[in-house]
Structures are given as C-alpha cells and as structure tokens.
Amino acid sequence: QKEVEQNSGPLSVPEGAIASLNCTYSDRGSQSFFWYRQYSGKSPELIMFIYSNGDKEDGRFTAQLNKASQYVSLLIRDSQPSDSATYLCAVIPNTGGFKTIFGAGTRLFVKA
C-alpha cells in the first residue's frame, strides 16, 4: 500500500462545475495535510493546508479532512479552464520530523 494514494485521472469537468479531488493516506497518526497545484513544466505551488478534522475554505477551494477514514479531499467550486493542472496531495506522517510524502497527483482538465 502506498503511503499517499491519489487517483491519477485525468478528471474532466465542465467549466463552472465542482471538481472533487481525493486522497487517502496510510499513517493514521499523520497530522499535517497539504494540497499543491502543479502546472505542466512548473513547480508545485501551495493551494491549501489543513490540520484539523472538518472543512477549511479559501475562496473557491475547500479542503476536507477525515482522520478516522484517513481521507483528505479538495473541492474546487466554479471550475475554470485555468484550474487545469495536476493536484498533489502531501502528508507529513507521524514519524517525527518534517518528512513530507507526496501522492502521485491527479490530473484535472476543465473543459471550456
């Protein structure tokens, strides 16, 4: 079992729809969770981070964390073609230190 798993996609949604990106992790004691966006040929950039169970909203983005199910998701409302990118889920396991494990990423394609 991979430490951080994501569906590789591509996930295709029409413009204006809600895109839902999912991630599961194996270390039950993990405390810190991040979503990064990576455009083709560019570096990852931080979208959201979440530490507590529940929802965290920032503009069109909502991160959802369920530690009991070891599940973290990212919702993108009113999806735009400019949201088309690969979204990386990242987790800091409870191993001490700041080692961050990245998922393989989900490719999102927003159709105009």
Add this chain to the structure above:
Amino acid sequence: DAGVIQSPRHEVTEMGQEVTLRCKPISGHNSLFWYRQTMMRGLELLIYFNNNVPIDDSGMPEDRFSAKMPNASFSTLKIQPSEPRDSAVYFCASSLQGTSNQPQHFGDGTRLSIL
C-alpha cells in the same frame, strides 16, 4: 519577497560528469528539502535539512548523491558520477518549521539531462 532560488534552470551533461545543483532558500526559513521528480516515480524526497543539519537522507538513491548545507542561505546537491537514469527535474523547497508543520515553498527546479 524572493522565493526559493535554484540554479541552473537547465543542465545537460554527459554521463560520468559531476553535476552540482544549487539552492537558496527563502530568508528566515529553517528547513530545506531536495526533491526529484520523474514521470515514473513522481515527486520523491531525497534529503532534508533543519537548521543546516541533515535530518533524513533515506531518499538519497546511492553514494553518487551528496548534499550539503554550509549555512542557512545555501545548499548544494551533487551527483558524481552522473548517469542517464539521473535525468529528472530536481526541486528545492524551504519552510519555516516550529511547533506546527508549515507548508513548503518550491523553487522553479533544475531540469537535468544526462546523455
């Protein structure tokens, strides 16, 4: 504010040559991370430093790879000798770690091609 600065942006060299990648973290950040990204393996953590001290180098593929952080504003990743399978994009990232795990900020990366 300046972000994480990496150099060179692109490097093409022949197998067997020494390659040195450089990174300047964001001022005030106390942790620095080196990653390698390929299509096959995704984004892999190679090594990270906290307060200039290497904390976890378990991701360094083999003895051909070495990393140093002589001071808070500079780090290098060296490959000697280089091999074609080392071709990848290498990212450096930095963060400010304290009582909570803060997100990392990435540089633009170095695209390395070993012929």
